[in-house]
Amino acid sequence: MxxxxxxxxxxxxxxxxxxxxxxxxxxxxxxxxxxxxxxxxxNPEVRVLKEKRAAGVLENHEEGKRYSQHGFRQFIDRQKPEIMGRINSWMADPPKYD
CATH class of the missing domain: 1.20.5 (Single alpha-helices involved in coiled-coils or other helix-helix interfaces)
Incomplete structure (x- = not known):
């Protein structure tokens, strides 16, 4: 069976x-x-160990910025915010045929 x-x-x-x-x-x-x-x-705000949880609220802006501005986000920030760049530029500035 x-x-x-x-x-x-x-x-x-x-x-x-x-x-x-x-x-x-x-x-x-x-x-x-x-x-x-x-x-x-x-994540600097997640504390798994009991000793670290006892510290309370930390004012560690450097660690928070390092966590939030990771490599992939830095790569995306350097790119133009376009999905189809050629179509966007063609529609914004169409070629002039005179």
């Missing part, structure tokens, strides 16, 4: 049509896990 249930499960879920949902769910779980680990290990 157990092998019939396992066979039924594999026939239903281990098919090429079900792979995209596994991929999407796996990607979402990985992103959430990465953000959780980043917040627990690096």
């Amino acid at each position: 157990a092998s019939a249930a396992a066979s039924s499960w594999s026939k239903r879920w281990i098919r090429p049509e079900a792979w995209p949902i596994f991929f999407a769910t796996g990607t979402a779980v990985a992103m959430c896990s990465m953000q959780l680990i980043r917040n627990i290990t690096g």
Whole structure:
């Protein structure tokens, strides 16, 4: 009976049509896990250890700025805020045919 249930499960879920949902769910779980680990290990406002929690509110602006201005945000800040740059520039300044 157990092998019939396992066979039924594999026939239903281990098919090429079900792979995209596994991929999407796996990607979402990985992103959430990465953000959780980043917040627990690096966020200056999260204190896991009891000794650090006893410190109360810290005025450590340097650490907060280092946490919030990470490498990816610095890269994005250097880019133009356009999704389709060529279309935006073409629509803003169309070529003049005289």
